[in-house]
Amino acid sequence: MTVPYLEALQEFEPVIGLETHVELGTNSKMFCGCAAEFGAEPNTRTCPVCLGLPGALPVVNEKAIESTVRIGLALHCSIATWCRFARKNYFYPDMPKNFQTSQYDEPLCVDGYLDVEVGGETVRVEIERVHLEEDTGKTLHVGGATGRISGATHSLVDYNRAGIPLVEIVTRPVTGTGERAAAVAKAYVAELRDLLRGLDVSDVRMEQGSMRCDVNTSLGRPGEPWGTRTETKNVNSLRSVERAVRSEVERQAVVLRSGGRIVQETRHFSEATGTTSPGRSKEEATDYRYFPEPDLVPVAPDPAWVAALKAALPEPPSVRRKQLVTQLGLSENDSQAMVNAGVLDLVLATVEAGAPAAEARNWWLGHLAQAANSAGTSPDELAITPAAVARVVELVASGSLTAGLARQVVDGVLAGEGAPDDVVAARGLAVVSDEGALGSAVDEAIAAQPGIADKVRGGKLPAVGALVGAVMKATRGQADAAVVRKLLLERLGVSE
Amino acid sequence: MSSTDLTRRTAAETAAAIAAREVSAVEVAQAHLDRIAAVDDRVHAFLHVDAEGALAQAARVDAGELSGPLAGVPLALKDVLCQEGIPTTVGSKILEGWRPPYDATVTARLKAAGVVLLGKTNMDEFAMGSSTEHSAYGPTHNPWDLDRIPGGSGGGSAAAVAAYEAPLAIGTDTGGSIRQPASVTGTVGVKPTYGGVSRYGLVAFSSSLDQAGPCARTVLDAALLHAVIAGHDPADSTSIPLPVPPVVEAAQKRDITGLRIGVVKELAGEGYEAGVEARFAEAVELLTALGATVTEVSCPHFGYALPAYYLIAPSEASSNLARFDSVRFGLRVGDDGVHSLEEVMSLTREQGFGPEVKRRIMLGTYALSSGYYDAYYGQAQKVRTLITQDFTRAFEQVDVLVSPASPGVAFRLGEKLGDPLAMYRQDLATIPSNLYGGPAMSLPCGLSDGLPVGLQIMAPTMRDDLLYQVGGAFEAALPAPVPSLSWES
Amino acid sequence: MSQITREEVAHLARLSRLALDDAELDGLAAQLDVILGAVAAIREVTDAADVRPTTHAVPLENVTRPDVVRPSLPRDAVLAGAPQAEDGRFRVPQILADEA
Numbered sequence A: 001m002t003v004p005y006l007e008a009l010q011e012f013e014p015v016i017g018l019e020t021h022v023e024l025g026t027n028s029k030m031f032c033g034c035a036a037e038f039g040a041e042p043n044t045r046t047c048p049v050c051l052g053l054p055g056a057l058p059v060v061n062e063k064a065i066e067s068t069v070r071i072g073l074a075l076h077c078s079i080a081t082w083c084r085f086a087r088k089n090y091f092y093p094d095m096p097k098n099f100q101t102s103q104y105d106e107p108l109c110v111d112g113y114l115d116v117e118v119g120g121e122t123v124r125v126e127i128e129r130v131h132l133e134e135d136t137g138k139t140l141h142v143g144g145a146t147g148r149i150s151g152a153t154h155s156l157v158d159y160n161r162a163g164i165p166l167v168e169i170v171t172r173p174v175t176g177t178g179e180r181a182a183a184v185a186k187a188y189v190a191e192l193r194d195l196l197r198g199l200d201v202s203d204v205r206m207e208q209g210s211m212r213c214d215v216n217t218s219l220g221r222p223g224e225p226w227g228t229r230t231e232t233k234n235v236n237s238l239r240s241v242e243r244a245v246r247s248e249v250e251r252q253a254v255v256l257r258s259g260g261r262i263v264q265e266t267r268h269f270s271e272a273t274g275t276t277s278p279g280r281s282k283e284e285a286t287d288y289r290y291f292p293e294p295d296l297v298p299v300a301p302d303p304a305w306v307a308a309l310k311a312a313l314p315e316p317p318s319v320r321r322k323q324l325v326t327q328l329g330l331s332e333n334d335s336q337a338m339v340n341a342g343v344l345d346l347v348l349a350t351v352e353a354g355a356p357a358a359e360a361r362n363w364w365l366g367h368l369a370q371a372a373n374s375a376g377t378s379p380d381e382l383a384i385t386p387a388a389v390a391r392v393v394e395l396v397a398s399g400s401l402t403a404g405l406a407r408q409v410v411d412g413v414l415a416g417e418g419a420p421d422d423v424v425a426a427r428g429l430a431v432v433s434d435e436g437a438l439g440s441a442v443d444e445a446i447a448a449q450p451g452i453a454d455k456v457r458g459g460k461l462p463a464v465g466a467l468v469g470a471v472m473k474a475t476r477g478q479a480d481a482a483v484v485r486k487l488l489l490e491r492l493g494v495s496e
Numbered sequence B: 001m002s003s004t005d006l007t008r009r010t011a012a013e014t015a016a017a018i019a020a021r022e023v024s025a026v027e028v029a030q031a032h033l034d035r036i037a038a039v040d041d042r043v044h045a046f047l048h049v050d051a052e053g054a055l056a057q058a059a060r061v062d063a064g065e066l067s068g069p070l071a072g073v074p075l076a077l078k079d080v081l082c083q084e085g086i087p088t089t090v091g092s093k094i095l096e097g098w099r100p101p102y103d104a105t106v107t108a109r110l111k112a113a114g115v116v117l118l119g120k121t122n123m124d125e126f127a128m129g130s131s132t133e134h135s136a137y138g139p140t141h142n143p144w145d146l147d148r149i150p151g152g153s154g155g156g157s158a159a160a161v162a163a164y165e166a167p168l169a170i171g172t173d174t175g176g177s178i179r180q181p182a183s184v185t186g187t188v189g190v191k192p193t194y195g196g197v198s199r200y201g202l203v204a205f206s207s208s209l210d211q212a213g214p215c216a217r218t219v220l221d222a223a224l225l226h227a228v229i230a231g232h233d234p235a236d237s238t239s240i241p242l243p244v245p246p247v248v249e250a251a252q253k254r255d256i257t258g259l260r261i262g263v264v265k266e267l268a269g270e271g272y273e274a275g276v277e278a279r280f281a282e283a284v285e286l287l288t289a290l291g292a293t294v295t296e297v298s299c300p301h302f303g304y305a306l307p308a309y310y311l312i313a314p315s316e317a318s319s320n321l322a323r324f325d326s327v328r329f330g331l332r333v334g335d336d337g338v339h340s341l342e343e344v345m346s347l348t349r350e351q352g353f354g355p356e357v358k359r360r361i362m363l364g365t366y367a368l369s370s371g372y373y374d375a376y377y378g379q380a381q382k383v384r385t386l387i388t389q390d391f392t393r394a395f396e397q398v399d400v401l402v403s404p405a406s407p408g409v410a411f412r413l414g415e416k417l418g419d420p421l422a423m424y425r426q427d428l429a430t431i432p433s434n435l436y437g438g439p440a441m442s443l444p445c446g447l448s449d450g451l452p453v454g455l456q457i458m459a460p461t462m463r464d465d466l467l468y469q470v471g472g473a474f475e476a477a478l479p480a481p482v483p484s485l486s487w488e489s
Numbered sequence C: 001m002s003q004i005t006r007e008e009v010a011h012l013a014r015l016s017r018l019a020l021d022d023a024e025l026d027g028l029a030a031q032l033d034v035i036l037g038a039v040a041a042i043r044e045v046t047d048a049a050d051v052r053p054t055t056h057a058v059p060l061e062n063v064t065r066p067d068v069v070r071p072s073l074p075r076d077a078v079l080a081g082a083p084q085a086e087d088g089r090f091r092v093p094q095i096l097a098d099e100a
């Protein structure tokens, strides 16, 4: 028995909070020189430092500090004049030292905000802190039916990700959102992602895990203290952020209505069911035993340097959006359609990557919107970047791809086959305009449809279209249609 | 020349003879390997001897590929420093068989300087102890009396030097682990300024206190070794980016006229053996006779150094030792397909760590726990500030401070094993310098009941040269006693 | 007065991942009690109240490295010390608890 979301929020007031982890796009890891890259062979981007070998010591990546300060500034935070790293002590096999080098009571950035638009209104989400820490390795659970931890016979650990710089952005509790709670959560994460993309500090790919959200939700009766909150971990798409809030609201409402109590716990979100389930809790509360990291010295950002970083910040996404829409001469209707489809920023980014506005618009409102729809995800979570779309547009413009081939290339990118040029090479999708290579296909088409061939010979030129279509089909769209037509007419002894 | 003669030489003499081609580095290395083979079954200074590597390195020196003030001189490396491909156990079962895939910075600098690494020396497990009895591989014996402890944690390094198995050794000093062994074995041991020698590749016990340094039979030898291993290292964030103090020049100066020396009032009396106090008093007289101005100085918070240390060091250790979890390296116990990872980790750590290590992990975990942090770890860090202020004020009045290095002479094996607090009190005089970060030396100042007594000299941070200036002058006036090694015959 | 209870010692052992048996627990409870009694003296240092704690012996700040990639270890060397490895990864027994 569930309580529908809207009904629940007529009875209870929600409080939400978001903790977002973002992997920075640095060249090297947080404390060592290993490459901070996605997708390398397991344990090939590791060294004594990021493996936590006895004796190894960390040294802070200066770019990570700079990126964190820029994020803090873009979120209107105060930047610490002096702060330290701390050790967060707990045992887990994906954490090489069994402590995470993080920040505790002295974060780099505090007290900021991010304004988000929801339903035409601006909601201010307050930021409590932005701090810098290191990511963990990745664990593969083997032997269980689902690849999940329960039921597994053993696990395999890859430390390539261990030590990649991770920024944690924590909001203050967001109150008073009522039925917009889920939409605000989603809008906040979307706006934050766009802001980080604009700062060029991360590739912010939720589906690859370079941006991950923990969503806190609680319900209370109006006029009463806030309820107990639950923490839904690792919510990895915009759509899921919204669904996680909705499902927790609905679940908690049932418990509260029946006079039950909400347990403060960690919960997991299931993409498949859209609901949360309790994490396996430990028998005792964890005590992280934080203390200042003695292997690292304090960080004291020079105020002049901070001021210079602040002065050089790019325009925030909301402002940039308006500017670009005007610049590109997009109509109010057009931009509203793109906002509704959730592709405005993608279109703008594709234009910034070099594509004409009309092409960018067509891709994102057309083929890509359909692809997102059939995959049950939002367009920005598709496995294709605006830069890749711009590259496909460029390949078409240069004649290397036909429109049909371009769609195949895009589908290849979406399927994870690599960048557009990789897909073209791997699938052999370049336009075939070599007359020799097309010759046999042309001959076969003529032989297969002698009646049509005769009509063309007899002067009915438009009939050649059927033959062109047959050749295009035989060559899986890779032929240049103009060349095919020319060849057919030659073979049939007809001139235009 | 007989191989005995080769092992009795100082490092400076050996380096000069090799440079002059009077003897080859290979002959010197072989003489020391022979010496180890002859006596180490009784001393047990070494956990691992790398004869092949030592001879290969010596051959490179002879071939002229490596040179420097210590090229060709053999050295014993405390088993807490990583050496690529060579077993590194930290005296613990939990690392048995582990061969690091990298060199510590100290190790790399020694290799580059042509120093010949003979092997790895015994130590209290994870450098926690003052007798080497907490080694998982059995104790080291004091060459002055095999029934006695050689000090700890670096007892293996000190004993190797005292027993002529190596002219030089590297130790590490977190609360006295270079100086107390030096004191009880009649050798010279120096804890450099914290941050003066890179900690990269030094298996951490207490990160804010650990420091590697030289062990030798003479002050000059220690200085030569100090100069090789010290200096800024970008791989250690706490490494000081300043030039190495002129330690070798200072060791050769042999003049302390007009130098102001302070006797620390609080490092005397209760807990110090009478024989130690007597030798120390004579040492102070000698320093006066050598032209120094000696005054008494008070450091009122030194009495709290021991409790502060026994909160800070275990706290950091409890975190540093968490990585020994059976996942990436080292021992694994109980992996039978039934036990969970949590159980395997706990069984491994239970069996892999010895009692003293477990005691300190538990103590440190307690001191860092929420609810106790402020009262214990936090308060200890504040006391550390007060101790630092004591030093700073003292160094406004005097150039260096002196005290006994160890409250007693070498005690008998087993004597203090059942009483952790009695063991901890061995570090009464050495701990303040670790908490402050400044350099300190122990050098021989005579015998009590036939056993060596150590004089401790403490200097301001990055004034390591003052230790060598005072030590060099003192040693010239009172040469170190020589062990009889009667057990050899 | 006792500084630490046996239950606290058992809790510390779990936090520290040490599978202590009963005898060891009892022994450690007694030893820790003595040691904590000895270090409790530190709480008497009243002039520490307004003092800033020293966490680092060297007064350094802002020690960083440029964001430059350096070679990683060869994977053979990475896995050479592992108690168990499989498919280029470190193999561990089944994990019970979730990540904190």
Ligand SMILES: [Mg+2]
Residues within 6 Å of the ligand: A102, A133, A168
């Ligand atoms: Mg975090």
Ligand SMILES: [Zn+2]
Residues within 6 Å of the ligand: A029, A032, A033, A034, A045, A046, A047, A048, A049, A050, A051, A163
């Ligand atoms: Zn690394």
